[in-house]
Amino acid sequence: MTEPLLDVRDLTIEFATERGLFEAVKHVSFTVSKGETLAIVGESGSGKSVTALALTSLLPVPPARYRSGAILWKGENVLAMNERRLRSIRGGQMAYIFQEPSTSLNPVFTIRNQIAEAIHLHRPDVTDIDAEVVRWLDIVGIVNSAQRMNDYPHQLSGGMQQRAMIAMALSCQPDLLVADEPTTALDVTIQAQIMDQLRELKARFGMSIILITHNFGIIGGIADRVAVMFRGKIVEYGSTAEVLRNPQHPYTRALIDCIPKPGARVRRLATIDHDALAESGL
Amino acid sequence: MFSEISRARFRRFRAIKRAWWAFIILTIAFILSLFSEEIANDHPLLLFYHGSYYFPTCCFYPATDFGGRYKTEADYIALRDDPAFHAAGGWMILPPIPSGPQHPYLDMSGNPPSPPSKDHWLGTDGSGRDVLARLIYGFRVGMLFSLALTAISTVAGVVIGAIQGYAGGRLDLSAQRLIEIWNALPFLYVVILLGAIYGQGFGILLLVTSLFQWIALSYYIRGEFYKLREQPYVLASRALGASHGRILFLQMLPNAMTPVITFLPFTLVAGISLLTALDFLGFGLPPPTPSWGELLDEGLQYLTAPWLAGSSVAALFITLMLATMIGEGIRDALDPKSLTKLR
Numbered sequence: 080m081t082e083p084l085l086d087v088r089d090l091t092i093e094f095a096t097e098r099g100l101f102e103a104v105k106h107v108s109f110t111v112s113k114g115e116t117l118a119i120v121g122e123s124g125s126g127k128s129v130t131a132l133a134l135t136s137l138l139p140v141p142p143a144r145y146r147s148g149a150i151l152w153k154g155e156n157v158l159a160m161n162e163r164r165l166r167s168i169r170g171g172q173m174a175y176i177f178q179e180p181s182t183s184l185n186p187v188f189t190i191r192n193q194i195a196e197a198i199h200l201h202r203p204d205v206t207d208i209d210a211e212v213v214r215w216l217d218i219v220g221i222v223n224s225a226q227r228m229n230d231y232p233h234q235l236s237g238g239m240q241q242r243a244m245i246a247m248a249l250s251c252q253p254d255l256l257v258a259d260e261p262t263t264a265l266d267v268t269i270q271a272q273i274m275d276q277l278r279e280l281k282a283r284f285g286m287s288i289i290l291i292t293h294n295f296g297i298i299g300g301i302a303d304r305v306a307v308m309f310r311g312k313i314v315e316y317g318s319t320a321e322v323l324r325n326p327q328h329p330y331t332r333a334l335i336d337c338i339p340k341p342g343a344r345v346r347r348l349a350t351i352d353h354d355a356l357a358e359s360g361l
Numbered sequence: 362m363f364s365e366i367s368r369a370r371f372r373r374f375r376a377i378k379r380a381w382w383a384f385i386i387l388t389i390a391f392i393l394s395l396f397s398e399e400i401a402n403d404h405p406l407l408l409f410y411h412g413s414y415y416f417p418t419c420c421f422y423p424a425t426d427f428g429g430r431y432k433t434e435a436d437y438i439a440l441r442d443d444p445a446f447h448a449a450g451g452w453m454i455l456p457p458i459p460s461g462p463q464h465p466y467l468d469m470s471g472n473p474p475s476p477p478s479k480d481h482w483l484g485t486d487g488s489g490r491d492v493l494a495r496l497i498y499g500f501r502v503g504m505l506f507s508l509a510l511t512a513i514s515t516v517a518g519v520v521i522g523a524i525q526g527y528a529g530g531r532l533d534l535s536a537q538r539l540i541e542i543w544n545a546l547p548f549l550y551v552v553i554l555l556g557a558i559y560g561q562g563f564g565i566l567l568l569v570t571s572l573f574q575w576i577a578l579s580y581y582i583r584g585e586f587y588k589l590r591e592q593p594y595v596l597a598s599r600a601l602g603a604s605h606g607r608i609l610f611l612q613m614l615p616n617a618m619t620p621v622i623t624f625l626p627f628t629l630v631a632g633i634s635l636l637t638a639l640d641f642l643g644f645g646l647p648p649p650t651p652s653w654g655e656l657l658d659e660g661l662q663y664l665t666a667p668w669l670a671g672s673s674v675a676a677l678f679i680t681l682m683l684a685t686m687i688g689e690g691i692r693d694a695l696d697p698k699s700l701t702k703l704r
Contacts, residue, residue: 137600170602177600182593187366187615196611200602231365247601 082154083110084254084287085134090148092129095141103129105311106148111255116281116288118298118319120334121308122351127291130308131259134289135169136160171201174248178260180240184232190216190243191228194250201251215246220276238269242276249280255287262297274301296338299323307331373694380690383683394501401494403438403461405453410446418456427451438464458482460491462498462651474659474666484668487659492668496676498651503680506567507632511625513571518578519614519621525579526586527609533583540576548573552644561647570635578624585617592616619695626688630681637677653677 092104104126111117119127132138134150136157150157152168160168177183185193194212198205205211209228216224219242232240241261248256258277262270278301281288290302298305298319305322307315307330315328326332333351375381399406404417410427417437424435428445440446441453460466460481466489469475473489483492521540525533552569559565589595590613598608639645640654648655653673660670 135600137596166602166604168602169600175597175600177593177597179593183597185594185598185612185616196603197601244597251601 083112084153085111085289086149086151087130087134088149088151090130090133090150091146092126092133092138093144093146095144102146103143103311104133107308107311107313108148109306109313109316111287111289113254113287114281114285115304116290116302118290118292118302118305119308120292120295120298120305122293122334125308126311127308128259131175131257131289131291134257135173135175136165137169167201170197170248170251170253172253173255173257174251174253176241176244176248176256176258176261178263180237180244180264181232183244184240186232189229189231190235190247194228194243194247197247197250211250212246215250216243218249218280219243219246220272221246237265238272241265241269241273245273245276245280249284252284253286255289257289257291259291260293261290263292263294270297277301293334294338295323295334307334370694374690377690377693380686380693383686383690387680387683387687390500391504394497394504397497397501398456400456401458401460401462401491401497402456403459403464405437405441405455408437408451408453410451411449458491458493458497460494462490462494463649464491465489466491474663474669476666477668483672484666486656486669487663492656492672495651495656496653496672499653499656499673500676500680502563502646502650502652503633503636506563506636507629509567510570510574510632510635511628513567514574514628515578515621515625517571518575519582519617521575522579522582523586523609523614523617526583527590527605527613529587529590537583540579544573544576549642549644552639556644561645563646566636566639566645570632574628574631578621578628581620581624582617585620586613589613589616623688623692623695626684626691630684630688633677633680633684 087110088108090104090107091102093100093102107126107130109117109119119130121127129138129143133145134152134157136150145158148158152173157165157168184190188196191209191212194215195208198208198211202211212228213224216228221227221239221242227235227239232243235243241264245261256277261277262273265273274297277288277290280286281301288301290298292298302319304317305315305319306313307322307328309328309330315322315326315331322331323335326335330351337351374384393400398404398418402418406416406418408415408417408427415422415426417435422435423432424430425432427435427440428449429435437453437455438459440451441455465473466475466481466485467473469478469481469485469489473485474487475481475485475489477484481491481493483496486492486495521536525536551573552566555565555569586609595608595613598612603612636645636652637654637657640652641657642654643658645654646652653676656669656673657677660666660673663669
């Protein structure tokens with residue numbers, strides 16, 4: 080078996096808060112191979128975004144502290160890298176897409192400027208930057224890209240902004256794309272478009288994706304494997320088909336029950352009963 | 362080159378008539394003042410004598426060139442009235458205000474200061490020097506000083522405030538305490554002390570005032586960066602592999618320009634009033650540098666000569682009013698809420 084691209088081992092992250100130490104991520108381990116898509120699913124506060132940011136050591140230290148574990152990127156521990164090495168990995172090898180495209184883009188620059196900045200940082204050999212920007216905007220499906228690239232973020236719709244963010248992330252040609260709730264801030268129809276786009280890009284460029292979401296509904300067509308996070312721990316980890324068909328953990332079952340099913344007549348939307356989960360010793 | 366937003370702001374600034382005209386007047390006045398030697402000077406712009414042309418406003422010619430006896434600089438005002446000079450076919454074109462800022466006119470009737478007359482439109486000061494010429498040169502010194510002060514203190518205030526706000530934590534706290542201690546030093550005493558040790562001069566005065574002037578702006582910038590560093594695009598930029606310096610100055614600073622630009626005209630105003638105040642007290646630029654504060658001081662000494670205090674106060678008032686109008690205009694033009702109903 081080949082060495083995985085990313086190998087997270089026994090990662091524990093704690094935060095120093097006013098009320099003492101808080102463990103946000105507890106002994107988390109998972110791997111991502113080349114071309115594979117891993118979905119990390121969990122509710123707000125389950126530690127999935129903290130895990131995502133830790134992958135390139137982006138958490139502010141302090142208050143955060145990596146208590147134990149290692150994050151091996153191509154065999155090299157990210158947590159032991161110096162700032163310069165980290166900067167070459169961030170964006171260049173591991174790129175991020177964040178939840179809020181409207182605030183993740185700098186409001187005072189055109190999207191051309193911002194994608195050009197990404198290219199400038201990681202691909203200094205590109206000479207015709209404008210052509211490259213247009214190429215990536217075309218790839219993510221922005222029509223009339225040569226004109227639209229001179230728009231400011233506020234002139235684009237939410238879906239367009241997220242496409243621009245994806246173009247920015249992809250323009251560095253990363254090996255792994257970390258998509259942290261990429262569709263949460265978008266309309267349902269746009270969500271579907273963006274997910275289709277990611278699926279297509281994954282097939283086209285053969286990159287790995289870590290998809291972070293609270294919505295089991297969107298991972299079906301894209302994720303090879305699923306890690307379910309609950310209160311900082313991975314409570315279930317396996318192939319997507321297996322987990323969806325036969326969830327082992329009551330929390331996973333509860334999450335899956337939250338997906339609205341077409342045709343099913345329900346009086347109330349299913350919610351997660353934390354008290355019941357706590358009573359069952361979780 | 363300029364973004365659509367900047368152009369819209371510039372249009373809004375131009376639409377504020379008062380500010381736009383104040384800006385034009387002050388700019389033209391400053392540019393003209395750079396050519397003070399050609400506007401108010403006792404040296405002629407062009408002089409013809411014995412078949413050759415001379416340009417005494419920019420070059421030194423000894424009196425011997427024009428039939429004088431000594432190798433010292435020629436006295437062109439005496440030369441103008443010298444029949445021997447005209448007999449030799451000499452002529453000269455004097456600047457529009459034919460008086461220099463340093464030349465004492467002691468041949469007037471009565472003792473100096475002498476009141477406004479045809480030759481000296483705003484009269485002369487206690488040493489018999491032309492007031493109008495000194496006002497013009499004083500304006501130039503004041504503007505140059507103030508512009509330099511604005512430039513230095515803005516750059517220092519932005520850089521220090523930005524680093525403090527971006528880094529936060531211990532670095533910010535300790536820097537803030539140091540700034541507070543520094544700010545608690547009595548400014549005037551530092552000026553007097555350093556002036557006494559190193560001698561009064563343009564450079565040392567600029568340095569000392571700059572050391573204090575940047576602090577106010579740095580507070581604003583620090584607050585602005587505290588707000589900006591929590592913006593998701595800063596994290597997005599870090600996740601893209603941008604260095605701290607790049608994020609600070611290329612990503613965040615453009616978002617923090619509003620306080621910087623709004624501060625500029627008011628720093629300019631502060632610089633001019635500060636220099637005038639220091640000159641008035643005698644701790645500013647060394648005599649005989651033409652300055653408004655020194656003229657104001659003379660006005661206090663010669664209370665019977667109201668043209669001294671009157672002209673310097675009027676000049677100061679007009680300049681500060683123009684700069685303040687520009688400042689208000691910029692503030693209004695940059696105010697994003699100016700078009701909303703919520704005021």
